Amino acid sequence: MAERLNIGLFGFGTVGRGLYDVLEETRLKEARIRRICVRNLNKDRGVDADFTDNPDDIFGDPAINLIVELIDDADASYRIVRRALEANIPVVTGNKKMLAYHLRELVELQRATGTPLLYDASACGSIPVIRNLEEYYDNDLLISVKGILNGSSNFILSKIFNENMSYPDALRMAQELGFAESDPSLDIDGFDSLFKLIIITLHAFGRYVEPERIFVYGISSMNDDDIRFATEKKRRIKLVAHVEKLQDGRMIMCVIPQLISRDKYIYSVEDEFNGVVIKGKFYYKQFMFGRGAGGYPTGSAVLSDIMACFYHYKYEYKKLNSESVPEYTDDFVFRIYLRYSADEDLALFRFRTIREKYVSETSKYVVGDISLHDLYTIRDDIRGRNLFVAAYPEN
Amino acid sequence: MAERLNIGLFGFGTVGRGLYDVLEETRLKEARIRRICVRNLNKDRGVDADFTDNPDDIFGDPAINLIVELIDDADASYRIVRRALEANIPVVTGNKKMLAYHLRELVELQRATGTPLLYDASACGSIPVIRNLEEYYDNDLLISVKGILNGSSNFILSKIFNENMSYPDALRMAQELGFAESDPSLDIDGFDSLFKLIIITLHAFGRYVEPERIFVYGISSMNDDDIRFATEKKRRIKLVAHVEKLQDGRMIMCVIPQLISRDKYIYSVEDEFNGVVIKGKFYYKQFMFGRGAGGYPTGSAVLSDIMACFYHYKYEYKKLNSESVPEYTDDFVFRIYLRYSADEDLALFRFRTIREKYVSETSKYVVGDISLHDLYTIRDDIRGRNLFVAAYPEN
Numbered sequence: 001m002a003e004r005l006n007i008g009l010f011g012f013g014t015v016g017r018g019l020y021d022v023l024e025e026t027r028l029k030e031a032r033i034r035r036i037c038v039r040n041l042n043k044d045r046g047v048d049a050d051f052t053d054n055p056d057d058i059f060g061d062p063a064i065n066l067i068v069e070l071i072d073d074a075d076a077s078y079r080i081v082r083r084a085l086e087a088n089i090p091v092v093t094g095n096k097k098m099l100a101y102h103l104r105e106l107v108e109l110q111r112a113t114g115t116p117l118l119y120d121a122s123a124c125g126s127i128p129v130i131r132n133l134e135e136y137y138d139n140d141l142l143i144s145v146k147g148i149l150n151g152s153s154n155f156i157l158s159k160i161f162n163e164n165m166s167y168p169d170a171l172r173m174a175q176e177l178g179f180a181e182s183d184p185s186l187d188i189d190g191f192d193s194l195f196k197l198i199i200i201t202l203h204a205f206g207r208y209v210e211p212e213r214i215f216v217y218g219i220s221s222m223n224d225d226d227i228r229f230a231t232e233k234k235r236r237i238k239l240v241a242h243v244e245k246l247q248d249g250r251m252i253m254c255v256i257p258q259l260i261s262r263d264k265y266i267y268s269v270e271d272e273f274n275g276v277v278i279k280g281k282f283y284y285k286q287f288m289f290g291r292g293a294g295g296y297p298t299g300s301a302v303l304s305d306i307m308a309c310f311y312h313y314k315y316e317y318k319k320l321n322s323e324s325v326p327e328y329t330d331d332f333v334f335r336i337y338l339r340y341s342a343d344e345d346l347a348l349f350r351f352r353t354i355r356e357k358y359v360s361e362t363s364k365y366v367v368g369d370i371s372l373h374d375l376y377t378i379r380d381d382i383r384g385r386n387l388f389v390a391a392y393p394e395n
Numbered sequence: 396m397a398e399r400l401n402i403g404l405f406g407f408g409t410v411g412r413g414l415y416d417v418l419e420e421t422r423l424k425e426a427r428i429r430r431i432c433v434r435n436l437n438k439d440r441g442v443d444a445d446f447t448d449n450p451d452d453i454f455g456d457p458a459i460n461l462i463v464e465l466i467d468d469a470d471a472s473y474r475i476v477r478r479a480l481e482a483n484i485p486v487v488t489g490n491k492k493m494l495a496y497h498l499r500e501l502v503e504l505q506r507a508t509g510t511p512l513l514y515d516a517s518a519c520g521s522i523p524v525i526r527n528l529e530e531y532y533d534n535d536l537l538i539s540v541k542g543i544l545n546g547s548s549n550f551i552l553s554k555i556f557n558e559n560m561s562y563p564d565a566l567r568m569a570q571e572l573g574f575a576e577s578d579p580s581l582d583i584d585g586f587d588s589l590f591k592l593i594i595i596t597l598h599a600f601g602r603y604v605e606p607e608r609i610f611v612y613g614i615s616s617m618n619d620d621d622i623r624f625a626t627e628k629k630r631r632i633k634l635v636a637h638v639e640k641l642q643d644g645r646m647i648m649c650v651i652p653q654l655i656s657r658d659k660y661i662y663s664v665e666d667e668f669n670g671v672v673i674k675g676k677f678y679y680k681q682f683m684f685g686r687g688a689g690g691y692p693t694g695s696a697v698l699s700d701i702m703a704c705f706y707h708y709k710y711e712y713k714k715l716n717s718e719s720v721p722e723y724t725d726d727f728v729f730r731i732y733l734r735y736s737a738d739e740d741l742a743l744f745r746f747r748t749i750r751e752k753y754v755s756e757t758s759k760y761v762v763g764d765i766s767l768h769d770l771y772t773i774r775d776d777i778r779g780r781n782l783f784v785a786a787y788p789e790n
Contacts, residue, residue: 126678128531282695283521289682300677
């Protein structure tokens with residue numbers, strides 16, 4: 001074990017700053033930040049640290065024995081992580097988009113180089129979901145992982161549902177509090193949840209699925225009619241990411257708003273919190289809940305990864321070698337609520353069964369069964385239209 | 396890594412049988428039960444396995460490379476665990492009472508022999524609380540761990556509070572479902588929670604405190620007046636185990652029924668479930684929730700320990716060597732509710748302040764502030780009397 005980790009840090013946004021503060025306050029002997037690489041060297045950071053805008057000042061410093069990468073740009077993040085692994089420098093990242101697109105090759109690269117890449121902080125901030133899926137839930141017959149993985153959209157939904165706040169006000173508030181990504185569409189349209197779901201699925205079921213293959217749909221077109229419908233049914237709308245192993249051994253994945261009834265654990269996950277329900281055959285349901293966004297909780301999660309590096313922890317990716325890695329499928333029928341305006345929009349949806357149909361002068365909706373595959377097929381057509389889709393399970 | 400773990404199992408009660416079934420169903424290549432040592436060889440176990448009543452048949456079998464100890468008797472459990480460690484055979488145990496009394500020397504013995512002892516299954520069944528305290532929450536400034544750690548008493552409280560069941564009926568139901576220990580007073584009087592709290596505290600704060608030093612008080616004297624009081628205040632009574640680091644760096648611990656308000660996470664922990672709230676300076680609160688009792692969930696937790704052994708995992712007990720291990724103190728004042736009958740019983744309590752006093756023809760109670768130390772001093776005097784004490788926090 002190295003006597004001390006000398007960290008080369010990339011990025012000094014909300015999470016980078018959070019990590020800096022957490023390290024200052026905990027005063028660990030085991031790790032300290034040696035140099036910080038930022039894009040704009042002229043910005044006043046308000047801390048006494050050694051900044052640079054040249055990555056070579058990090059990679060060329062022989063004293064640096066850990067790279068921590070907390071930048072927004074997924075392409076730049078990928079270059080840093082790859083370069084670190086190739087130089088045999090352990091690396092911690094929080095960039096879920098980068099991971100979601102490159103996990104397969106990064107797993108290979110870790111194997112080839114023997115150098116660890118840790119990223120528990122990338123999914124659900126302070127909730128140790130990856131580590132637990134990797135280490136603890138590795139032998140029971142895991143059935144599903146389902147959760148609210150995006151603090152920002154959940155914050156907005158909470159403000160809308162509980163405080164009657166308008167959508168733009170709630171979004172602005174989330175951004176001011178540092179919960180929202182710099183590109184809010186990542187949060188609102190479900191892509192941030194999708195990226196985390198892909199990472200989680202790899203550790204839960206040993207299967208990597210490309211982001212493009214998954215149906216993802218967010219909350220940006222939700223309106224007052226949808227909120228009223230949910231409230232009348234004593235439910236709340238939550239943006240849910242979901243992976244589940246079917247009885248036939250195949251596996252479905254999706255990110256979709258869901259009408260959640262009161263007796264579900266995630267019904268009570270409010271504000272910027274995340275909540276994950278892990279279901280197994282023998283332990284039934286486990287619920288993990290905590291802050292999924294914000295500089296301090298995420299910085300604290302990054303620190304957990306740093307300390308794991310200190311103790312030479314690596315993800316083993318045991319499940320990738322399991323005999324029964326499930327195939328991904330979207331051949332799965334489920335019940336949805338669809339609020340729409342124009343009848344030609346309704347015609348896009350190939351419902352198997354229509355269970356309810358409601359038309360008034362101001363509002364129209366149907367409740368019916370549709371296959372995930374059919375939804376996936378029309379994913380680009382339905383985005384941006386005056387309609388809203390949510391999963392509407394029987395209970 | 397051993398090619399396969401050949402398990403010598405002690406005990407075939409609810410959890411032992413649960414482990415057997417979980418292993419049968421998951422059909423792991425990595426581990427199988429080779430022999431089972433039970434007290435009564437004549438009892439029909441209904442499974443096709445190699446039973447013995449002689450411990451030497453386990454310890455003398457050179458093929459056995461893991462001992463799993465799931466018996467009720469804490470003294471016998473201690474002898475088995477000690478013998479296993481001294482013979483350099485890794486051992487998994489679920490016996491919290493044994494651990495609570497012997498953890499200090501068992502930590503030493505692990506160090507001396509280099510042989511691992513794992514016991515995540517001993518606290519909170521399927522919730523990986525020890526592993527997470529040990530591995531994940533090891534660097535943030537941990538403030539407190541608080542939770543419902545006993546599924547059986549919580550099951551009883553749920554039945555009483557939600558279904559108006561009588562206390563004896565609820566207890567019988569818990570026993571029939573296999574949630575209650577063979578000695579129900581361990582559950583009801585809080586000792587099972589205490590044992591788990593002692594284990595958790597060692598992994599949370601690096602401090603071992605003897606069970607005798609802790610104030611522990613259960614629910615056996617709770618009556619309808621107490622339930623009515625709680626309900627009127629829109630609270631529920633839960634049996635809560637609690638360890639908290641005070642601002643002065645010292646640490647309090649106790650097990651006591653608590654009047655829990657609706658906005659607390661553990662308010663919604665019902666039936667045989669356990670819930671643990673871990674509070675840290677930077678991630679605020681984490682909530683972990685799952686089945687804490689029953690053969691399958693606990694068997695599944697034992698299997699997690701077994702697989703961790705397979706991968707050569709050991710508890711590092713890092714916090715024991717920390718520079719700031721907190722001292723235990725009971726010098727702490729808090730608000731309690733006391734329902735009593737005889738005035739001489741009230742006189743036992745050295746209240747600092749009485750905030751409310753209520754007397755009717757059938758019921759009397761006070762709400763007031765008292766020190767944990769003063770409660771500890773009268774712990775033997777108040778047990779078995781017609782009175783009931785519960786912590787009653789301001790919010």
